[in-house]
Amino acid sequence: MSAYITIVDPLNYIKKNLAVLLDWKQRTTMVSEIILDISPEKTSTMFQSLCIEAAVVKSTESVVALHSVFIALLNGQWDIEHLIHTREAAAGQKEMLTLALLNEPPFLKDISEDDPIEFKQDSRPLTLGERKAMAAIPTRKNIERAMEDPHPAVARKLLENPKVTQRDIIRIAASVKMSDSSLAAICRHPKWRVQKEVQRALINNKNLPVEFAFSLIPFVSLITLREVSYDKRLSQELMDGAFLMIELMSKNM
Secondary structure (H helix, E strand, O other): OOOOOOOOOHHHHHHHHHHOOOOHHHHHHHHHHHHHOOOHHHHHHHHHHHHHHHHHOOOHHHHHHHHHHHHHHHOOOOOHHHHHHHHHHHHHHOOHHHHHHOOOOOOOOOOOOOOOOOOEEOOEEOOHHHHHHHHOOOOHHHHHHHOOOOOHHHHHHHHOOOOOOHHHHHHHHHOOOOOHHHHHHHHHOOOOOOOHHHHHHHHOOOOOOHHHHHOOOOOOOHHHHHHHHOOOOOOHHHHHHHHHHHHHHHHHO
């Protein structure tokens, strides 16, 4: 007997249940729990439909639901066995957008404290703890200095700084000096990943791991998708994913 709950319309079920929540942690926890109760076959169809709806219709419900799904995925909240079976179902059902965009995120190791990244004050190298503390201080001087620090622990502190601006985050997201873990931290962050210019900067940064870049494809503009689909600096998988999204959008407009 199947352990999956019979949900007639998983797409609307997820959208309606997430729409009433305002906290992103609650959203991602709920969506990961709901998905476990939906069969991989229905999950694959739901995911592809949600991607197309968020890209074409852009309703608040669909956009919030899809961001919740992706953040849960990138945070490792999606049960790995269910994820594997969903990808298998997508292949069998020829739901190529699910197969392209739904991938297990890689493990990204933080830069070691021993790695040669030196920030000095009064001729003394600053420890990682000191740099993290500085990134949390709401002054332009400390924010500007923290923006040059490629350590993901510093980036995570900076993302929560109340004085950091969207322009600051765009600069970080576009910087080729940033580590993959720092860029991934922005991509996971619910406040910043929903900003259009931040999305564009991230998806065009070759240092962002492709599994994270996939999570932005349904949200960026058609112009950005076209740029990505022809950008030889980026991975072929990302270029193909952008082109597939363009094709499906044109069929559903």
